[in-house]
Amino acid sequence: MLSRTASDLYWMSRYLERAENLARMLDVSYSLSLMPQAGRGDGLDELAMPLLITGTLDEYLSRHGQLHAERMLFFFALDEDNQASIYRCLQAARTNAHAVRGRITADMWENINATWLDIRGIAEQGLGRYGISRFCEWVKERSHLFRGATFGTIMRSDAYRFIRLGTFIERADNTLRLLDARYEMLGEEADEMSDRTAHSYYQWSALLRALSSFEAFAEIYRGSPNARKVSEMLLLRPDVPRSLRSCVEELHLILAALPGENGRPAQRLAAELDARLRYTGITEILDEGLHAWLTDFILLVRQLARAIHSSYLEVV
Incomplete structure (x- = not known):
C-alpha cells in the first residue's frame, strides 16, 4: 500500500x-x-x-x-x-x-x-x-x-489495519489524558479513602461515563469509584474496550500483522508497551505516582505514533 x-x-x-x-x-x-x-x-x-x-x-x-x-x-x-x-x-x-x-x-x-x-x-x-x-x-x-x-x-486487508491503528492510537492517548485531568482536578480528594465524598463520587463517575465504562465498573468492583479502582480498570484491564491496555494490545497485534521490515521500530515499541502493561500492577503505578506515570506513558504513546508515522506513513 x-x-x-x-x-x-x-x-x-x-x-x-x-x-x-x-x-x-x-x-x-x-x-x-x-x-x-x-x-x-x-x-x-x-x-x-x-x-x-x-x-x-x-x-x-x-x-x-x-x-x-x-x-x-x-x-x-x-x-x-x-x-x-x-x-x-x-x-x-x-x-x-x-x-x-x-x-x-x-x-x-x-x-x-x-x-x-x-x-x-x-x-x-x-x-x-x-x-x-x-x-x-x-x-x-x-x-x-x-x-x-x-x-x-x-476487507480485512492493510487498509482495515491502518484504520484501526488510527483509532487505537487516538483512544489510548485520550484515556490517559482524561484520567490524568480528573486525578489532578480532584487533588487531595483523589486519595483512595475519599470515595465516600459526593464530589469525588461524581467526578470519578463522570470519567467512567465519558469512557462508556460505568456499567463495566459496577460489574467488576464493589463500592464507590476511587483513584485505585478507576485507574486499575482504565489502565490495566484488557477486557474494558477503552482501557489503555486494551488499546495497546490491539496496536501490538495490528502492527505485528503488517508486512515488511520497515515497521520493526514501531512493532518493537508496541510490544514493549504491551509487556509493560501486562506485567504492571496498580500498586506499582500508585507508588510511582499516578500523575508521573500517566505523563510518562502519554509520551510513550506519542513516541509510538511517531514510529508508526516514520515506518509507514512518510511519503518517500
Whole structure:
C-alpha cells in the first residue's frame, strides 16, 4: 500500500475518534459544570478542563480574552477557526476519506459524507438551538455508525489495519489524558479513602461515563469509584474496550500483522508497551505516582505514533 493512502486512512480514523472523544469530554464537562462547584458556582473551572486537556487554553484566551461558558462550548464544538474543534475534526476526516474513496466501502463513505453535511447544517442552526448534550450524543452516534460500517463491510486487508491503528492510537492517548485531568482536578480528594465524598463520587463517575465504562465498573468492583479502582480498570484491564491496555494490545497485534521490515521500530515499541502493561500492577503505578506515570506513558504513546508515522506513513 502507498504511504499516502495509508496516511489518509490512518488520519481519517484518528480524526473521527478524536471528534468522538472531544464530544465525550465536552459532554461530561458540561454536565459537571451544572453542579455546585467547590469555591465557585459558575462551573467555569469544569468547562475549562477540555481546554487544558487539549492544550488550547492559550489559543482560546488570545481570541476571547476570558472564560465564558457559551463561547467555550462553541469553541470546541463548531468553531471553524479552531483546529481542535469537533467541526474541524469531522471536516478533516471527510477530506481524508474523499482521498481514499477507492479503498473504503460505499457504506463507509456515505456515513462520513452524511456526517459532514449534517454538521454543516447544525452549524447554521446554532449550538444554542440544537443543544450541547444532543450535539454530543449525535457525534458519538455518528462515530459508532462509521465504526460499525467499517467493521461490517471492509476487507480485512492493510487498509482495515491502518484504520484501526488510527483509532487505537487516538483512544489510548485520550484515556490517559482524561484520567490524568480528573486525578489532578480532584487533588487531595483523589486519595483512595475519599470515595465516600459526593464530589469525588461524581467526578470519578463522570470519567467512567465519558469512557462508556460505568456499567463495566459496577460489574467488576464493589463500592464507590476511587483513584485505585478507576485507574486499575482504565489502565490495566484488557477486557474494558477503552482501557489503555486494551488499546495497546490491539496496536501490538495490528502492527505485528503488517508486512515488511520497515515497521520493526514501531512493532518493537508496541510490544514493549504491551509487556509493560501486562506485567504492571496498580500498586506499582500508585507508588510511582499516578500523575508521573500517566505523563510518562502519554509520551510513550506519542513516541509510538511517531514510529508508526516514520515506518509507514512518510511519503518517500
